[in-house]
Amino acid sequence: xxxxxxxxxxxxxxxxxxxxxxxxxxxxxxxxxxxxxxxxxxxxxxxxxxxxxxxxxxxxxxxxxxxxxxxxxxxxxxxxxxxxxxxxxxxxxxxxxxxxxxxxxxxxxxxxxxxxxxxxxxxxxxxxxxxxxxxxxxxxxxxxxxxxxxxxxxxxxxxxxxxxxxxxxxxxxxxxxxxxxxxxxxxxxxxxxxxxxxxxxxxxxxxxxxxxxxxxxxxxxxxxxxxxxxxxxxxxxxxxxxxxxxxxxxxxxxxxxx
Ligand SMILES: [Zn+2]
Numbered sequence: 001x002x003x004x005x006x007x008x009x010x011x012x013x014x015x016x017x018x019x020x021x022x023x024x025x026x027x028x029x030x031x032x033x034x035x036x037x038x039x040x041x042x043x044x045x046x047x048x049x050x051x052x053x054x055x056x057x058x059x060x061x062x063x064x065x066x067x068x069x070x071x072x073x074x075x076x077x078x079x080x081x082x083x084x085x086x087x088x089x090x091x092x093x094x095x096x097x098x099x100x101x102x103x104x105x106x107x108x109x110x111x112x113x114x115x116x117x118x119x120x121x122x123x124x125x126x127x128x129x130x131x132x133x134x135x136x137x138x139x140x141x142x143x144x145x146x147x148x149x150x151x152x153x154x155x156x157x158x159x160x161x162x163x164x165x166x167x168x169x170x171x172x173x174x175x176x177x178x179x180x181x182x183x184x185x186x187x188x189x190x191x192x193x194x195x196x197x198x199x200x201x202x203x204x205x206x207x208x209x210x211x212x213x214x215x216x217x218x219x220x221x222x223x224x225x226x227x228x229x230x231x232x233x234x235x236x237x238x239x240x241x242x243x244x245x246x247x248x249x250x251x252x253x254x255x256x257x258x
Contacts, residue, residue: 002129011121015100018117019092019109025082025143026057032081035116035140039064042123044138051153055143061154062140066123074135076161077122079115079168080144080151083107115167116140137161144168181226182258187250190214190236194245204243208236211247227255 023031032048039046039062046064051057059081065074083090084107091103102108119138126133137159142150169177190211195204215231223229229251236247 002131004125004129004131006121006125010124011117012094012100014117014120015113016092016094018113019090019100022088022090023081023083023109024085024087025145025149026055028057028059028081028142032059032062032140032142035062035081038120039138042066042120042127046138046140049154051142051150054153055149057143057150059142061142061150062138063154063158064138066136066138068133068135070132070134072134073163074137074161076137076139076159076164077119078139078141078164078166079119080112080141081116082143082145082150083109083111083113084145112144112168118167135160179256181254181256183252183254185250185252187248188214189246189248192243192245192247195243197241197243201243204245207244207247211236211249215249226257227253229253 018031018034021031021034036046036048044064044066046062048062049060051060062081086106087109088106090106090109092108093101093103095101100108100110123136139151139154139159141148141154144150165176171177188211190207192205192207192210193203195201197204211234215234218229218231220229220231231249231251233250234247237244
């Protein structure tokens with residue numbers, strides 16, 4: 001089988017070029033246009049959906065398919081086009097030791113340009129080595145940083161892939177995140193009844209004692225294999241000589257099962 005050669009100089013040049021494009025969330029127009037050109041060079045006619053108007057941005061999600069010679073369900077490669085702020089006027093600095101940083105006034109935009117470029121270069125390298133592959137679907141999302149606003153509007157019914165690599169995380173090469181928990185935070189308020197703690201405490205209902213009894217009865221930590229529960233904050237009472245009327249607690253639940 002032919003050897004795949006990743007062209008490092010080409011990656012660095014492409015990063016330098018694309019990182020200079022302003023592409024904050026909801027402002028990915030120029031990046032989307034440039035990526036359409038890049039995908040076209042690879043033989044992918046990417047379509048842009050109508051997400052821009054739905055989310056108040058200026059670019060939609062790009063989706064396209066690269067035909068391969070092999071049969072089988074396509075694989076999806078995905079990344080996002082937007083960066084966090086401050087991301088206007090980015091100037092990547094190439095250091096002698098090989099690292100690339102911003103000039104300190106903006107973000108670098110490596111999130112998620114490194115993922116986008118890895119996808120482009122990976123496909124290029126496979127094509128240059130003339131290695132047969134399955135169909136490859138590409139999704140470059142708009143407005144990922146503000147809680148995946150862009151891909152939330154994407155019509156996934158047009159996608160044939162059942163497995164995907166989303167190149168958008170730091171960590172050692174070769175590792176992947178397989179799942180992420182849902183997080184629910186909660187606040188509970190226990191309302192009792194205030195009373196003077198010395199003269200008539202039996203007329204009060206002790207909010208702090210009630211709340212702490214409830215917390216003591218909870219199973220905290222790992223509730224089951226995929227769920228954790230924590231109460232992290234508690235506050236209540238107002239003065240030392242009164243039965244406290246109110247106690248509030250805040251906590252969170254994390255689980256792989258929403
Ligand atoms: Zn990202």
